[in-house]
Amino acid sequence: MQFKNIFIYQLPDTIDLTPETLEAALALKPLLPCTGLDKQTRGWVPCRAGGTLVHAAGEHMLFTLGTEQKKLPISYINRMAKERIAGIEEQQGYKVGRKEAKDIKEAIADELLPNAFPVQRSTSVWLDMANKRLIVDAGSSSKAEEVLEFLNKTMDALPASLLKTDISPSTAMTNWLIGDNVASGFTIDRELVLRSGGESKSTVRYANHTLEGEVIMAYIAEGKRATRLGMTWNDRISFIFTEEMQIKRIEFLEIIKEEATTQADNADELFELDFVLMTGELSKMLNDLLAALKE
Numbered sequence: 001m002q003f004k005n006i007f008i009y010q011l012p013d014t015i016d017l018t019p020e021t022l023e024a025a026l027a028l029k030p031l032l033p034c035t036g037l038d039k040q041t042r043g044w045v046p047c048r049a050g051g052t053l054v055h056a057a058g059e060h061m062l063f064t065l066g067t068e069q070k071k072l073p074i075s076y077i078n079r080m081a082k083e084r085i086a087g088i089e090e091q092q093g094y095k096v097g098r099k100e101a102k103d104i105k106e107a108i109a110d111e112l113l114p115n116a117f118p119v120q121r122s123t124s125v126w127l128d129m130a131n132k133r134l135i136v137d138a139g140s141s142s143k144a145e146e147v148l149e150f151l152n153k154t155m156d157a158l159p160a161s162l163l164k165t166d167i168s169p170s171t172a173m174t175n176w177l178i179g180d181n182v183a184s185g186f187t188i189d190r191e192l193v194l195r196s197g198g199e200s201k202s203t204v205r206y207a208n209h210t211l212e213g214e215v216i217m218a219y220i221a222e223g224k225r226a227t228r229l230g231m232t233w234n235d236r237i238s239f240i241f242t243e244e245m246q247i248k249r250i251e252f253l254e255i256i257k258e259e260a261t262t263q264a265d266n267a268d269e270l271f272e273l274d275f276v277l278m279t280g281e282l283s284k285m286l287n288d289l290l291a292a293l294k295e
Helices: 019-027 074-092 098-115 141-154 169-177 214-221 254-263 267-292
Strands: 006-010 040-045 055-057 060-071 117-128 133-137 186-195 203-207 225-233 237-242 247-252
Touching: 006 141, 006 247, 019 060, 040 141, 055 267, 060 141, 060 267, 074 098, 117 141, 117 267, 133 141, 133 267, 169 186, 169 214, 169 225, 169 237, 186 214, 186 267, 225 267, 237 267, 247 267
Parallel strands: none
Antiparallel strands: 006 133, 040 060, 055 060, 060 117, 117 133, 186 203, 186 225, 225 237, 237 247
16 A cells, blocks of 8 residues: 555644554444445544454554545535426426525435445545654545544544654745755656746646746746655656645556565555555655755
8 A cells, every 4th residue: 555645744743642542542443334314434443354453563553534424426415406396386386496406415415325326435534653744645635634524533642743844845846946955855856837827827837848938937037936856866756846835647657566566465465565665665755855945
């Protein structure tokens, strides 16, 4: 298993947590199925089928938040509501207002909810005790905050805050583009987004394009700043760095993939080795990246 899009949270230096303590806390709030009029439930699930709630390797722990949600057919609800509204208007001789139409849709949704098909998804969380970091594998900030919210309900003693840096990611990326030394071990790839401040928010995007030349320098000179930048670390991990301090589209390059597949004899060993390699490589990369964002 490998993380693809991550949000990084900082934990207090004083935090002390063992896999056993974490396992016991998560076990108190397991994922339960949606029943009756429940639209959604959340709870902790095993990291993999047949596994434990917490998978530990050294000072790294992996755990997973599961979400079960009932999916309702919006097009069917809209059609049912349209027919019901038409019947009310024909019988009572008045036009149904916006609020009443909304209430009708909600009533139809409640009628369908007990028989709706439940869909499950999961969000993986990595706890790096060596660096006191909590890392959520999520494609959006709302999904990451969902994990933090439920984790706070599970463990009062695990306060996490979004990682802050001395130099903002946007400032650092812009400086790297105009010739300042790129962070040690990193190279710039062929993807970039530049955006101006103020009300216009005019944006220039480069995809699979060489990021050199006078045009980019001119955009920066007129006030645009880098908000996304493709990068590679030590020829081992490529990713997109964003102004929100998110790291997206993480790809472990062939050298790491080969290390995992050639050393593992079965699925259990592959899972274990994948986790060890991922946490080992990503923690080093994050340390180098964060060092470059210090004044």
